[in-house]
Amino acid sequence: MTPPDKPQPRPLLQVEDLRKTYPSPQGPLEILKGAALTLTEGESLALMGESGSGKSTLLHLIGALDRPDSGEIRLDGAPISRLAEAEQAALRCKTLGVVFQQFNLISSLDVRANLAFQARISGRFDPQWLEELTERLGLGALLTRYPEQLSGGQQQRVAIGRALAVRPRLLLADEPTGNLDEATGDAVLGLALELVAATGCAFLMVTHSARLAARLDRQACLSCGVAIEEDAPGRKARAAR
Ligand SMILES: Nc1ncnc2c1ncn2[C@@H]1O[C@H](COP(=O)(O)OP(=O)(O)OP(=O)(O)O)[C@@H](O)[C@H]1O
Numbered sequence: 001m002t003p004p005d006k007p008q009p010r011p012l013l014q015v016e017d018l019r020k021t022y023p024s025p026q027g028p029l030e031i032l033k034g035a036a037l038t039l040t041e042g043e044s045l046a047l048m049g050e051s052g053s054g055k056s057t058l059l060h061l062i063g064a065l066d067r068p069d070s071g072e073i074r075l076d077g078a079p080i081s082r083l084a085e086a087e088q089a090a091l092r093c094k095t096l097g098v099v100f101q102q103f104n105l106i107s108s109l110d111v112r113a114n115l116a117f118q119a120r121i122s123g124r125f126d127p128q129w130l131e132e133l134t135e136r137l138g139l140g141a142l143l144t145r146y147p148e149q150l151s152g153g154q155q156q157r158v159a160i161g162r163a164l165a166v167r168p169r170l171l172l173a174d175e176p177t178g179n180l181d182e183a184t185g186d187a188v189l190g191l192a193l194e195l196v197a198a199t200g201c202a203f204l205m206v207t208h209s210a211r212l213a214a215r216l217d218r219q220a221c222l223s224c225g226v227a228i229e230e231d232a233p234g235r236k237a238r239a240a241r
Pocket residue numbers: 022023024029031049050051052053054055056057058
């Protein structure tokens with residue numbers, strides 16, 4: 001008897017023919033010229049590319065922090081760039097976790113409150129999961145400290161915990177280890193990858209480091225406004241799959 005076909009993983013994120021132009025004193029700056037990529041549940045993708053190639057622009061569009069000129073971004077089937085602002089805000093709270101290079105913690109809140117912040121406002125506060133995150137990120141002894149009393153690596157661990165506290169479907173990270181020394185950055189990425197695997201969420205990370213990028217499942221490079229995927233050593237293919 002032939003075994004039943006293994007179910008194909010569902011595409012979680014589908015980016016199609018994305019275009020984005022910014023105005024500039026010299027005329028329109030065409031940054032994205034038909035960028036496309038797909039991520040399935042549980043998959044991680046590192047996005048590289050030269051400075052100014054549009055990596056943060058693409059991440060902001062996927063994170064519904066800005067709107068494209070044209071093209072489509074679907075998250076679990078929902079056309080996020082065409083949703084009303086209130087719907088986008090709800091999606092950002094419940095479905096997305098975002099980690100930036102600058103940590104972006106709330107300075108007036110201690111670590112415990114920072115960790116719970118997004119989960120509380122999105123109605124997804126789960127004390128047990130937060131306790132597990134706190135333990136796995138090694139933040140137990142720091143819960144009553146304020147961000148200014150933390151090292152860069154500690155702040156980034158809090159930022160990752162805060163983003164994952166909602167159990168997002170997709171974690172977006174823009175150079176999350178860019179402000180950390182190499183050893184700390186390696187350790188923080190290792191923790192992030194462990195937790196991403198524990199939640200089963202998809203992970204899209206912008207990085208300048210080929211070494212860090214190699215730790216993710218897939219690698220793509222943004223060049224001339226489109227995403228080119230590193231398919232195999234020495235060979236490149238379009239990121240759309
Ligand atoms: N709001 C904006 N208005 C005008 N131009 C912008 C705006 N945001 C970004 N740009 C321009 O778009 C281009 C792409 O910027 P983006 O930040 O996406 O690049 P990046 O690949 O993330 O760069 P880096 O690796 O240096 O962070 C740059 O030339 C930048 O100056």
